[in-house]
Every structure is written in C-alpha cells, then in structure tokens.
Amino acid sequence: MTIAGREGSTGLRYGWTTGACATAATTAAYTALLTGEFPDPVTIDLPRDLHPSFALARELLADGAAVVGVVKDAGDDPDVTHGALVSARVTHGEPGTGVTFRAGAGVGTVTKPGLPLPVGEPAINPMPRQFVREHVAAVAARHGGTGDVVVEVSVEHGEELARKTWNPRLGILGGLSILGTTGVVVPYSCSSWIDSIRRGIDVARAAGHEHVAGCTGSTSERVVTELYGLPEDALLDMGDFAGAVLKYLRRHPIPRLTVAGGIGKLAKLADxxxxxHSGRSQVSTESLAAMVRAAGSPPALVDGVRTANTALDALQQCQAAGLSLGDLVAAGARGTALGFLRGAPVEVDVVVIDRGGTIVGRAG
Incomplete structure (x- = not known):
C-alpha cells in the first residue's frame, strides 16, 4: 500500500482507516464484476487530494460476485485493526436501488439508538458509505455499470477485535465499525477513541440517561458503578481525554457528569x-503545594508536597498530616471542568481514588 506520508512534527507514518480499506476493496471488486479484471493495486480518491493505492491481498470472481480483501495499514498508530484483512463482496443489486450495505463476518450491527446510523443497520459509518458510493458511481461511469450493487463488508477476526473497543457498550454487536472521516489515520491522534466518547454520550442521551460518568480507567469505572449504580451505557471510557468529554457535553448537555480517576490524572485536570496523558501533561507538585498552602497547612508540609516524587506521595504526606489533598484536587478538577463547560447546563461532581480504588477525595 502506498503511504500518504509522515506527520510533520513527529516523523511518524500515516495510515489508512477501515473506511478507506473498504472503499478500495469495493472499488476493485466492482471493477472486476464489470470487466472481469482486478485492478492491482487499486487507487482511490480521498479528501485533501490524497490518492492512495492498495495492493490486493485477496481476490475472487465467481457466481456473479466479486470479492476483494486489502490489509489495513495503520501506519505508526497503535490501532487495534492494524494488519486486519478488510474485504468487500460486491454483487449486482436490483435496478434503482443504488448501493446497499450489508455487514459481513466481523462487522457489527447497530442495536441501540443514538448512533449516526439507524438500529439494524451495518456499522459502516456515514463517511465511509459516502466514499463507497462515490467510487461505485465512478466505476459504473467508466465501465458501463448501473451503480446498483450490494456491498457486503467484512473484517477477518473482527468480532474478536471488537471486544477491545467500545462497540459492545455502544450497542454495536457482532464485530467492528467501519470508520473514518478523511480516510487517513494520523498517528497517536486517538481520533477513534475520541469519536467513541462522543458516540457514548449520544447513546446515553438516546437511552434517557441523565447522569453519565467519565472515567480514566477500569478501577475508577468500578468505583463509580458501585457508588451510583450507573448502567454500563452511562459509563464513558474517558481515558486521558477529559477535554473531549467536556467539549462534547458543552454542545450536547446531559444534566449530570461525574468525573472519576486517580489522583495523578485528576491533579493534572485541577491544574x-x-x-x-503522561506524554502530554505532567503532575505539578508546585500546584499541589499551592493548594496545600492555600488550605493553611504548615510550611513543612507545603515543602514536602513540593518535593514529592508523585501525586500519590503528596497524598500520603497530607493524609499523615490530617489534610485531605484528594478533596482539594477534586475541587480543583471540578473547577476546571465547570470552566470548560462555559455555563452549559451540566452539574459536575468529581471522585478521586488511589491505586487501590479507595475514594480519597470528592467535590460537587
């Protein structure tokens, strides 16, 4: 596969989305269905004047169907679908039906409202559908086809890979989603994670939930579940992306948000x-010391917090001195969240935990 290039600031290699791979596979398969020949490599057209070429890893033409598979290359991004075989099976459709999409093995089906696709539809997102339709029309124009086709997209081992994603929680069952708005995977942009956060909020709203929780990890998620009894589809796997949760809720409010996480990550939010993420922000013991000083603590404790090795070390020093640093961090994190929400009608509370899952601070 021809690679688009490298990200300028890091030198990391770009890759291609599952949507781009499905488009390439469909283009080659429909071409073979009309001409009897598979274009290898097959070139597609993407936004930003990109024209990547994909080598065919699988091709079959028989019984009125053409099947093409391409291997997804995510570049230097740690994508769960890197190396997966994305295939398209194309057959002629009924006259006037245009492109009909079906979920093959390893591609999920939408079972909950709130996603950008109706319940019962294959989990092939709107932009990949648009790419496929445009390329089917172009192939039809070149080779005298009608453009009426059935496109069945599959991903080898997709059902197994989907267990490592948000799909089961979002109500996408049976496999992966076919994703991508530009067709390009930018290394470490984590765009699919952020998109899953947004879709999680949409699903929670569609389910009528008035309380959601953004959790930094599985331990904080367990604590929040025990604390509030929230259903699974009200839990947002926020990870490091507090900004993504707050930005989307600012535009699409839900009445209540709980932010939960370890003291280290929430100390960064408070700051x-x-x-x-540890590569993009650091715990400031100076900021923690300023909190402790503002709480009226003696200079020795302030200095101890300032020179602490970690946020946990600072927490333990404060606990020994009878000061709840966790509450101070929770209050600071809540203040940051409310400031970023800019008056959106969202009540916020914060739960801070230690590594063992013990609640060490709350605010709101």
Missing part, C-alpha cells in the same frame, strides 16, 4: 490540563 488546567484537558489531555491527561
């Missing part, structure tokens, strides 16, 4: 950081 104004919205991306909590």
């Amino acid at each position: 104004g950081h919205l991306d909590l």
